[in-house]
Amino acid sequence: MLNLVMKWNKCFISSFVCKVxxxxxxxxxxxxxxxxFIVIDCCFLFLLQTSHWSNC
Incomplete structure (x- = not known):
């Protein structure tokens, strides 16, 4: 009986750990x-601005 509980406990703990x-x-x-995305966004804006300035 105790063995079964231990096994079940182990199983439960491992599944819990897995989920976590x-x-x-x-x-x-x-x-x-x-x-x-933030980095890409910043870079994109920067590129847009620089290209804009170079166009001017």
Whole structure:
């Protein structure tokens, strides 16, 4: 009986850890994507401005 409980507990904990880590990774990826978009946006604006100035 105790063995079964231990096994179930282990299983539950591992699945919980798996879910948490997946969520954590997802959060990290989202954060990185957001950061990347900000950087791209800034670069794009900068390029637009510089090209605009050079056109003048």
């Amino acid at each position: 880590s997946k969520f954590y990774i997802f959060q990290k990826v989202l954060f990185l994507l957001r950061y990347l």
